[in-house]
Amino acid sequence: MNKCCPHCGSPRSSLYGVAVDLLSNEAVVDGVRHKVSAREAELLHIIIDCHPRVATMDHIIERIYAGHEPEDAYNTVKAFVWRLRRKLPASVVIETVQRKGHTIKRADASERKRDFNSASGIPAEVLR
Helix, strand or coil: CCCCCCCCCCCEEEECCEEEECCCCEEEECCEEEECCHHHHHHHHHHHHHCCCCEEHHHHHHHHHCCCCCCCHHHHHHHHHHHHHHHCCCCEEEEEECCCEEEEEECCHHHHCCCECCCCCCEHHHHC
16 A cells, blocks of 8 residues: 555655655654654644745645544644653654644754653653
């Protein structure tokens, strides 16, 4: 089965040292491979493909579900984003733009040191 993106025709996309491979469902960050689900790989591909614009939730849902979205599509995409953030290193930031969608950037040194509670995935400073 050919898993190329139907929109750009490519099985791979990359930005800021982050590459996503739709064939192997892997995100490669600075040469290190991270296994992700097919939907997470697709989401990362969409966010990279839209950069520098924000990938709107409507655009993400349309590309992931191709017009056959479930009722809870927004919450499902939020869950994909949450899981993707947990799987990628702190040097990669999937940023939420309120009421719009998501974008990607590389973290600066202060953001990389952010301490997350391993059980909840919530930043430690929020739990204090």
